[in-house]
Amino acid sequence: MPFAETPLRDEYAAAVEHLARRTLDALHDDAAPPPEAPGADRPLLAAARVLGPDLFAPRLLAGAGPDGPTAALLAEARRTLPPPAAPSAGAALVIAWQDWAAGRLLARTPYGDGAPMPPAPPAPGESGWQTWSVRMSQLSGLALPGLDGPVHDSARTHALSLARGTVRALLRRDQTTAARLARWLAWTDAEGLAPRLEVAPVLDRIRLAGDGSARTALGLAIAHRLLAAPGGGGPRRDRHAAPRPRPPPAPAHGPRPRKAHGMTDTHVLGTAQRLGSRALSWLHAAHRDGLGRIPDNTLIDFADADNAYKPLGEVALAASLVLRDGVSGPADTRTARELLDGCWAQLREGDLLYERQRTTSP
Template structure:
């Protein structure tokens, strides 16, 4: 029962932070939304966990809307990664190792990497080793499960990040297109939104795609519900607008 309450508290807090992040991405709300989410939380522990769950997407307003990363937000992310430290070892990619640990390790890597990029300095001892590369399979028989796993790594589909997961996306746009289409037809809009982010990222990278992701993004945005999915579709829209529509900030705000 306690575990169930904890999970519910974490999920609710993560939804609240996703809502704040979406507001900042759209130019509304506070410019120190991560810090205020933690400072105003009734359950600070759940709020810090939410920062780790949202991960690199907390930087989306700075990366995609030209906003400066507020110094208080940078500090809040550091505190979250210190209170709930990233793994100090590199878990193997599934099926060789547990999927949950591998996914979290990649998300933590993205968060720490962008924190360093956006602040222009080290992260005061906060580190995250880059995990092992994902297994291939996007264009093979297992494209369905592979695309879902890639969707679970959609917080890496942001400017300023590049690595083996991104190479996997570049190497299998057809698998991602199939996965996004399949999830949409099944009305699994959260999964569809996560996968279509990779298609939007690939379009921003200039990669040829087997379908135009823009109508799919709009359909998902109209049909889906939930703060997390709304954030995913808003990020996809920004990515589809192209690099000329956003400039990653090299400043930390005050």
């Protein structure tokens, strides 16, 4: 597999994209990834190390077991490249669980003998749902049929924290974390659990606003396949694992879907977005009709911030928040840009700001 002469980091990143693209193509074709040429080079082995269990996603989502050529590549990668040094105890736990998942799948082939199960990660009540959701996003490679363990039990028990983490990542424009958490939400949906967030629109949003990488596209495709599993499920539990009791249900006083009033969290979000859209439309119409605008031939007191600058500044702030969050539709985005353009024109394209600075500076 040829790679251009680039810095080592870029070469390894290109290898990850190459292997992720091959796996994605195989997922679309319901087949195993085509085998690589014998004697894989180090960048390709590093890519296999990075993708880990996701290399088997096309087979696992089709209800089959890990295939031999992919298992051979991953086993060689694990032999050649030891686990990276972890900068913290939390990172070490993530690496250990990723290795466990790869070893668990390799144990079903002639190329591995399993791996010891690491300690269970801290629950949201111990570390906070924000920290917990970030950790779960780093473990999204475990959200596959044929794997089950304490990490999966935690996802089942704390589906609401997964939804919160997904929304938080979207608001922070962290599309990578949002995509990985949405994959866990799709997995809980495949497990037959009550949804805490509508996953399909989230996946579509990430697809449009994401980084466009093959690795992100692979994660989104896996999530879509989990959602489309027959009966909302597909293969549930590792058939080679010893039976374990299900985790206890969430406390009775914990958050519940608001079914009693016929409303879920997604309906609340939809109502809030419609309210914001109507408010923006009202502001646009009022501003167009003269509210907050500077009348022609007005004498402006540059020393008085409330004289002209405050109304325009408030309108510009409201419009900038719509553009900053990036969750509005095309019509609201266009309205917000028109408001900003109108405010800038009212400030005479910066002339009034310059005059105020010139006349009020000591």
